[in-house]
Amino acid sequence: xxxxxxxxxxxxxxxxxxxxxxxxxxxxxxxxxxxxxxxxxxxxxxxxxxxxxxxxxxxxxxxxxxxxxxxxxxxxxxxxxxxxxxxxxxxxxxxxxxxxxxxxxxxxxxxxxxxxxxxxxxxxxxxxxxxxxxxxxxxxxxxxxxxxxxxxxxxxxxxxxxxxxxxxxxxxxxxxxxxxxxxxxxxxxxxxxxxxxxxxxxxxxxxxxxxxxxxxxxxxxxxxxxxxxxxxxxxxxxxxxxxxxxxxxxxxxxxxxxxxxxxxxxxxxxxxxxxxxxxxxxxxxxxxxxxxxxxxxxxxxxxxxxxxxxxxxxxxxxxxxxxxxxxxxxxxxxxxxxxxxxxxxxxxxxxxxxxxxxxxxxxxxxxxxxxxxxxxxxxxxxxxxxxxxxxxxxxxxxxxxxxxxxxxxxxxxxxx
Amino acid sequence: xxxxxxxxxxxxxxxxxxxxxxxxxxxxxxxxxxxxxxxxxxxxxxxxxxxxxxxxxxxxxxxxxxxxx
Numbered sequence: 001x002x003x004x005x006x007x008x009x010x011x012x013x014x015x016x017x018x019x020x021x022x023x024x025x026x027x028x029x030x031x032x033x034x035x036x037x038x039x040x041x042x043x044x045x046x047x048x049x050x051x052x053x054x055x056x057x058x059x060x061x062x063x064x065x066x067x068x069x070x071x072x073x074x075x076x077x078x079x080x081x082x083x084x085x086x087x088x089x090x091x092x093x094x095x096x097x098x099x100x101x102x103x104x105x106x107x108x109x110x111x112x113x114x115x116x117x118x119x120x121x122x123x124x125x126x127x128x129x130x131x132x133x134x135x136x137x138x139x140x141x142x143x144x145x146x147x148x149x150x151x152x153x154x155x156x157x158x159x160x161x162x163x164x165x166x167x168x169x170x171x172x173x174x175x176x177x178x179x180x181x182x183x184x185x186x187x188x189x190x191x192x193x194x195x196x197x198x199x200x201x202x203x204x205x206x207x208x209x210x211x212x213x214x215x216x217x218x219x220x221x222x223x224x225x226x227x228x229x230x231x232x233x234x235x236x237x238x239x240x241x242x243x244x245x246x247x248x249x250x251x252x253x254x255x256x257x258x259x260x261x262x263x264x265x266x267x268x269x270x271x272x273x274x275x276x277x278x279x280x281x282x283x284x285x286x287x288x289x290x291x292x293x294x295x296x297x298x299x300x301x302x303x304x305x306x307x308x309x310x311x312x313x314x315x316x317x318x319x320x321x322x323x324x325x326x327x328x329x330x331x332x333x334x335x336x337x338x339x340x341x342x343x344x345x346x347x348x349x350x351x352x353x354x355x356x357x358x359x360x361x362x363x364x365x366x367x368x369x370x371x372x373x374x375x376x377x378x379x380x381x382x383x384x385x386x387x388x389x390x391x392x393x394x395x396x397x398x399x400x401x402x403x404x405x406x407x408x409x410x411x412x413x414x415x416x
Numbered sequence: 417x418x419x420x421x422x423x424x425x426x427x428x429x430x431x432x433x434x435x436x437x438x439x440x441x442x443x444x445x446x447x448x449x450x451x452x453x454x455x456x457x458x459x460x461x462x463x464x465x466x467x468x469x470x471x472x473x474x475x476x477x478x479x480x481x482x483x484x485x
Contacts, residue, residue, distance in 0.1 A: 049479045050422040052445035079480065244451050244480055245458045251480035
């Protein structure tokens, strides 16, 4: 395996090349609960971490390990833990970093599921969060308290489509001795190597662009290797650093959190993500090209009152898009139509585009986020998250772009 | 020399050996993923080449894969 390979090569060859036992070129699916050893002592050695091996698929599994190794290579990180879903991944990362009485600073434009986790789940466990506008670096700085254990942001917010200034946020974090946790689901490691911009922990909901076909659910947590865990503010990580050095965070997340809470990834899902990774680069390029073309089309439609797309000239944070993602804006865009009724009418008239809650699928998907993902939020919280009653979120697929545009054209034609 | 590796006595050729060479000599699986403790002190990865072990030293290889703490 070469760390010098470029992204598309690593996505195909890192972590697994051929099965040494059979020569199989696709990663074998190790569909087993446990792994047996010839002696009691041999199993005890693996259990104690003295020998490399697998014990039980809740803890680790060879198919899942191949995915973890490949994903670690793609992020240029030091280790990864794959989990049952994207939400399981961000939960595990935050559970490893925080305990009762701790505090997080996060972007107010986070994905609704993550906001629910912070507001409804972690808050009941005594972990509080201050939400601030992603573009206000000073607000992040002043929200940090002695109890703060991390800053949590999405590289591109969903569905607000605001863009994180990772270098500035990493500087704020590191000045205060805390890690920067970034969710790069919308960008993937193809559009940005978050490590280079200072991120310490990267989380990705693999069921989106990595799977690429909307066929399964999964998530991953990666340690980029940037953070010095020996000086961590988190007691658990500091404790693990005594024994595991630079692997303290991955060791604590796996051996303390995931092993004991159990949201492990199924081997079959790991296989699907391995297959998805192989074509991630070319698919993301196509997603971006199609999304830009659709955004430009929408921009010229008088029935649409606002188009938001990070790759669109005029986006407030275009400079960050240029710097961090080489000008590519991802696959997600939002349009506003003046009222909920008009938004619903356009969605209901779509013939090819599916109405669905996923994103990053090969298929173009649309959703009215205010009445679905953000239905339990107040208007004030929705507006802070960039969610409005007349807004449709569109995950632009990789169909021929003229067919995507044609479907929206006929749907919009029904509006006066 | 005789080194205690993961609690077991092991005979290794020579008088001193670097941790990097010991990982190779012992055919340690996935050497990128292993943490190494020498006489109770965890080493930085950058110290693997420069740290020498010899007769009577105690070395522990630790993976973060296992089940227990």
